[in-house]
Amino acid sequence: MIRSIYILGEHNHIIYSKEYAKVESKEALIEFLINLSQFIRTMDLNSKTEYMNIAMMRLFYTVRNKYAFVFIADKSDDTSQLEEKMTQLVDVFMREYAVLPDPSLKMDGFDAKVDEIAVTMVKVAILGYAGVGKTTTLHLLRGETLPLVHDPTIGVSIKKLPEEISNANIVLWDLAGQQRFSILWGKMLANAQVVVIVTDSTLENVLKSKKLVQLVHEEVPDAKVIGIANKQDLPTALTPERVGQILGVPTYELVAIDISYRDRLIQIIRKAILEGKGDAGN
Amino acid sequence: MPEAVFIVNLDEFQGFIVSQKYPPSIVLNERVLNLIFYELQKKKKEQANVIEIDGMRIVPYTDEKHPMWFVCFILGENEQYNEIVEEIEGMSRLILMLMEDITERIDLEYIFTNRLKLEKPNDEQICAAIFSTPSSALLLEKIEDECLERSARLALWLKSQIQSDDVDLREAIMPLMKAGIVNVEMVAKTAEMVFLVKDIFTYRAPPTRALQAAKESHPQISDWYEEQIRNFFSPPPPNKGYNPTIQTDNPNSPIMEDRAKIAKFLAESKYYEIIKCLREGPCSLDTLVRRIPFPKQLIEKALFKMMTERIIANNEEEGLWMLITDPRVDIFLPEFALKLIVRKYKEKDVSKEIALRHLDNLIEVWREAG
Ligand SMILES: Nc1nc2c(ncn2[C@@H]2O[C@H](COP(=O)(O)OP(=O)(O)OP(=O)(O)O)[C@@H](O)[C@H]2O)c(=O)[nH]1
Numbered sequence: 001m002i003r004s005i006y007i008l009g010e011h012n013h014i015i016y017s018k019e020y021a022k023v024e025s026k027e028a029l030i031e032f033l034i035n036l037s038q039f040i041r042t043m044d045l046n047s048k049t050e051y052m053n054i055a056m057m058r059l060f061y062t063v064r065n066k067y068a069f070v071f072i073a074d075k076s077d078d079t080s081q082l083e084e085k086m087t088q089l090v091d092v093f094m095r096e097y098a099v100l101p102d103p104s105l106k107m108d109g110f111d112a113k114v115d116e117i118a119v120t121m122v123k124v125a126i127l128g129y130a131g132v133g134k135t136t137t138l139h140l141l142r143g144e145t146l147p148l149v150h151d152p153t154i155g156v157s158i159k160k161l162p163e164e165i166s167n168a169n170i171v172l173w174d175l176a177g178q179q180r181f182s183i184l185w186g187k188m189l190a191n192a193q194v195v196v197i198v199t200d201s202t203l204e205n206v207l208k209s210k211k212l213v214q215l216v217h218e219e220v221p222d223a224k225v226i227g228i229a230n231k232q233d234l235p236t237a238l239t240p241e242r243v244g245q246i247l248g249v250p251t252y253e254l255v256a257i258d259i260s261y262r263d264r265l266i267q268i269i270r271k272a273i274l275e276g277k278g279d280a281g282n
Numbered sequence: 283m284p285e286a287v288f289i290v291n292l293d294e295f296q297g298f299i300v301s302q303k304y305p306p307s308i309v310l311n312e313r314v315l316n317l318i319f320y321e322l323q324k325k326k327k328e329q330a331n332v333i334e335i336d337g338m339r340i341v342p343y344t345d346e347k348h349p350m351w352f353v354c355f356i357l358g359e360n361e362q363y364n365e366i367v368e369e370i371e372g373m374s375r376l377i378l379m380l381m382e383d384i385t386e387r388i389d390l391e392y393i394f395t396n397r398l399k400l401e402k403p404n405d406e407q408i409c410a411a412i413f414s415t416p417s418s419a420l421l422l423e424k425i426e427d428e429c430l431e432r433s434a435r436l437a438l439w440l441k442s443q444i445q446s447d448d449v450d451l452r453e454a455i456m457p458l459m460k461a462g463i464v465n466v467e468m469v470a471k472t473a474e475m476v477f478l479v480k481d482i483f484t485y486r487a488p489p490t491r492a493l494q495a496a497k498e499s500h501p502q503i504s505d506w507y508e509e510q511i512r513n514f515f516s517p518p519p520p521n522k523g524y525n526p527t528i529q530t531d532n533p534n535s536p537i538m539e540d541r542a543k544i545a546k547f548l549a550e551s552k553y554y555e556i557i558k559c560l561r562e563g564p565c566s567l568d569t570l571v572r573r574i575p576f577p578k579q580l581i582e583k584a585l586f587k588m589m590t591e592r593i594i595a596n597n598e599e600e601g602l603w604m605l606i607t608d609p610r611v612d613i614f615l616p617e618f619a620l621k622l623i624v625r626k627y628k629e630k631d632v633s634k635e636i637a638l639r640h641l642d643n644l645i646e647v648w649r650e651a652g
């Protein structure tokens with residue numbers, strides 16, 4: 001996912017920047033960008049997009065005429081997709097702004113175009129057997145009133161997360177857990193970047209849910225998978241550590257009917273999205 | 283007459299999207315769309331079925347090529363499903379095909395109120411469709427060489443050819459089975475065998491029927507028309523005419539490439555419907571638009587595409603389109619199979635039982651024919 005975008009002009013000053021996520025040690029980064037911009041101008045990049053890895057980030061850059069363009073993205077990002085986005089950005093800029101006498105003065109309207117290019121959609125699928133609290137979790141994430149009765153989901157319920165996480169629109173897919181709907185799971189998981197496997201933390205349910213972890217690995221091998229040990233308020237609940245051990249994926253505790261868990265849960269999902277699969281082993 | 287029609291797409295990010303509906307006043311909610319999708323997943327595709335949801339009787343339709351799209355009709359109160367199922371399937375096929383070819387919205391109202399349909403693919407199209415799937419076309423060549431082979435070995439061979447573990451023999455062989463080119467059978471409970479029972483040949487034939495029709499209906503162009511055909515099949519020397527029977531094993535040879543092209547024109551309805559009309563004789567664009575349920579622009583585009591491939595020609599003076607080569611796919615008895623079966627038996631590659639089963643298969647398929 002793109003964390004920030006910079007365009008540097010002729011004298012290696014920044015004429016446009018947009019930050020979607022907090023950038024760590026920003027001053028050092030900017031100094032680095034200025035040096036980089038100077039450096040890549042002297043190289044013949046042939047308007048190709050190149051990239052380099054810095055810690056957990058991946059920096060994409062290219063030059064067109066007097067301008068240098070930089071994306072700060074994640075290592076887990078798909079390079080070809082980002083190269084494509086870079087091309088789009090460069091094209092828009094060169095066509096509409098570079099022709100102006102001083103582009104840095106007249107960038108209105110550019111922001112919206114940048115958003116169009118940089119903002120992505122992230123699909124988070126919520127999977128688990130019937131009644132474990134998936135729909136409750138969805139409502140919790142959306143900050144809605146929490147239903148106290150089990151009204152089984154039919155097929156799938158798809159809702160946006162009101163917050164953007166960095167520059168991604170999050171779409172939550174709350175899959176129906178009843179056995180008869182299991183024929184849909186495979187198709188519904190397609191293209192999910194994150195899969196949240198919800199359990200009600202009873203031994204029986206957690207053991208059964210191992211099958212879901214398996215299914216997810218088969219259907220969407222590139223997705224980041226996390227477990228949820230829900231219903232921690234009930235006496236039958238296994239600890240999240242135990243649930244995590246059984247499922248074999250990083251697992252977090254939850255009481256989905258308790259609103260105070262909301263921020264924590266959003267942080268967990270944010271982390272899962274930013275880390276992606278690339279970090280799964282750590 | 284159904285009350286309404288709507289088209290739904292299951293988008294991998296946004297979920298169910300009703301992409302078009304008629305009449306525009308119909309209201310649909312997520313639950314209804316979910317239940318329709320669920321019922322479709324349970325049932326066999328390419329066959330409409332009635333589902334009752336909230337007092338509505340809905341008939342959804344989807345096909346293998348568009349698993350994430352479905353077309354739904356809402357039945358009228360006293361409507362008998364059996365009486366209109368064919369019509370619904372025909373309209374659905376047309377809508378799905380147009381969705382693929384047209385970037386703008388399709389004219390759903392026009393299709394719905396005029397009951398425009400696309401027929402089921404016929405035998406000719408089913409045979410031609412083999413060449414639309416590269417792994418199936420590849421498999422066909424292999425089976426033509428082997429005549430009979432164990433499924434397991436074919437699966438290995440296919441994997442090595444395509445260099446991927448994702449390729450599925452079942453999927454690749456399905457078009458061949460549908461076209462009746464091979465039979466797949468368990469022999470003696472041990473070996474699943476693939477038997478070649480028909481051979482297939484695609485080529486361009488001279489459009490004799492269309493030319494004959496032109497002589498009667500449009501005598502003013504028949505000489506011109508005949509010349510176009512002659513130029514293709516037997517042009518004056520030193521040019522060589524079309525000869526589809528030249529033997530070649532090179533998959534990149536022009537003749538092989540041409541066969542694949544011909545198959546594509548037969549398999550894809552947007553071309554095939556036009557070819558079917560032109561086989562009966564020359565037609566103007568207006569006539570084609572009247573006879574074929576596609577929008578004019580689509581027909582025009584298909585015509586120009588076929589013209590560049592020398593399937594058809596255009597007489598601009600008379601405003602007429604006509605076939606100069608008739609794309610054909612023919613089915614033959616694979617006589618060479620018998621020799622190969624015997625050889626494989628002698629070399630102990632296959633058992634007597636398997637060899638006899640293959641012979642039985644051939645006899646069964648060809649007994650009635652000829
Ligand atoms: N005690 C307790 N109950 C919970 C918790 N989370 C959810 N529930 C209850 O569990 C029941 C089922 O919750 P849902 O969210 O509807 O279940 P679901 O997983 O969406 O079920 P399906 O849609 O059928 O797959 C409801 O009665 C919730 O109130 C929790 O943390 N603690």
Ligand SMILES: [Mg+2]
Nearest residue numbers: 134135152153
């Ligand atoms: Mg639910």
